[in-house]
Amino acid sequence: MSNYKLADKANWKGRSSNQQLYLHEKVQLSSIKESFTATNTKTIALLGYSSDEGVKRNLGRVGAAMGPDAIRKELGKMSNHLSEVAQLVDFGNLECENQDLEKLQNDLAKAVSFLLESDTMPIILGGSHDLAYGHYIGLAKHLKNGEKLGIINFDAHFDLRANTNGNNSGTPFYQIALEHEAKNEAIKYMALGIRKDANTKDLFEFAEKHKVNYLLQKHFGINYLEHVQLRLIQFMEDVDYVYTTIDLDGFSSAFAPGVSAASPMGFAPDVVLESLKLIIDSGKLLGVDVVELNPTYDIDDQTAKLAASLIHYIIHRL
Numbered sequence: 294m295s296n297y298k299l300a301d302k303a304n305w306k307g308r309s310s311n312q313q314l315y316l317h318e319k320v321q322l323s324s325i326k327e328s329f330t331a332t333n334t335k336t337i338a339l340l341g342y343s344s345d346e347g348v349k350r351n352l353g354r355v356g357a358a359m360g361p362d363a364i365r366k367e368l369g370k371m372s373n374h375l376s377e378v379a380q381l382v383d384f385g386n387l388e389c390e391n392q393d394l395e396k397l398q399n400d401l402a403k404a405v406s407f408l409l410e411s412d413t414m415p416i417i418l419g420g421s422h423d424l425a426y427g428h429y430i431g432l433a434k435h436l437k438n439g440e441k442l443g444i445i446n447f448d449a450h451f452d453l454r455a456n457t458n459g460n461n462s463g464t465p466f467y468q469i470a471l472e473h474e475a476k477n478e479a480i481k482y483m484a485l486g487i488r489k490d491a492n493t494k495d496l497f498e499f500a501e502k503h504k505v506n507y508l509l510q511k512h513f514g515i516n517y518l519e520h521v522q523l524r525l526i527q528f529m530e531d532v533d534y535v536y537t538t539i540d541l542d543g544f545s546s547a548f549a550p551g552v553s554a555a556s557p558m559g560f561a562p563d564v565v566l567e568s569l570k571l572i573i574d575s576g577k578l579l580g581v582d583v584v585e586l587n588p589t590y591d592i593d594d595q596t597a598k599l600a601a602s603l604i605h606y607i608i609h610r611l
């Protein structure tokens with residue numbers, strides 16, 4: 294069984310205005326255990342995946358279980374420019390119990406599916422990147438016959454490692470690729486910011502074999518914006534919906550020191566924001582997550598603030 298923790302108002306603090314000038318004043322709390330009725334077409338659901346079991350299994354530095362609440366603390370202090378009728382709803386956290394990561398992923402899939410059925414846009418806060426498997430499965434349940442769900446992953450890593458010894462933070466897209474292969478379908482997977490020094494030859498070979506659409510870190514920069522945009526547009530033309538996952542360890546550690554596996558030569562926020570603009574404006578975005586925030590290694594909450602700023606951008610662009 295996975296633990297479920299109800300949303301906690303203590304995570305939402307900031308200046309008081311009494312006119313919802315700040316997001317902590319805008320946010321509503323709800324539960325995935327109760328039915329939820331969205332009162333607006335723009336209803337954003339926040340759900341935490343408060344686990345680093347996948348990082349632990351992948352021999353990384355633990356601490357990402359504290360990621361979701363650290364993001365909420367920064368997001369709540371930020372300015373609210375949402376319309377009065379738009380809704381921002383915190384649905385609390387799922388936690389890993391008895392190291393049962395597979396059960397947690399399954400529970401996340403059910404929760405994501407519940408959020409879509411409730412007419413909300415899921416934004417999952419991580420948490421180790423194994424959450425991507427549960428998130429994808431939950432979103433895929435929404436597809437009608439023949440519809441395709443593309444994955445756009447901002448990351449230093451492919452996360453295409455084999456899950457021979459169980460699932461972990463490095464295996465989510467391998468699991469998805471294999472499930473597609475079993476059904477004679479191709480995975481629609483784009484990975485942006487891949488580091489050559491952080492992915493082995495066999496991972497590149499697996500990516501080539503499964504026609505993963507990737508851009509190396511050296512080509513994922515604002516100087517290559519036109520090329521990045523073209524690649525994104527071509528990728529999105531071929532799918533009905535997009536699942537976007539942002540692994541904070543893809544950012545340069547100058548921007549994101551608070552992760553398990555830092556990237557001194559990672560990408561910058563500007564190219565990610567430009568990419569998000571295209572993705573959101575395509576109208577195909579079904580779900581998004583920000584993963585791998587590890588507050589234990591953060592400096593002055595910079596990485597938590599970056600994660601919150603990305604979410605702030607997304608919810609206001611939607």
Ligand SMILES: N=CN[C@@H](CCC(=O)O)C(=O)O
Nearest residue numbers: 351353422450452462463554
């Ligand atoms: N989600 C992270 N996955 C990376 C971790 C790399 C590392 O620990 O150095 C991976 O498995 O490649």
Ligand SMILES: [Mn+2]
Nearest residue numbers: 449450540542
């Ligand atoms: Mn990564």
Ligand SMILES: [Mn+2]
Nearest residue numbers: 422448452540
């Ligand atoms: Mn990753």
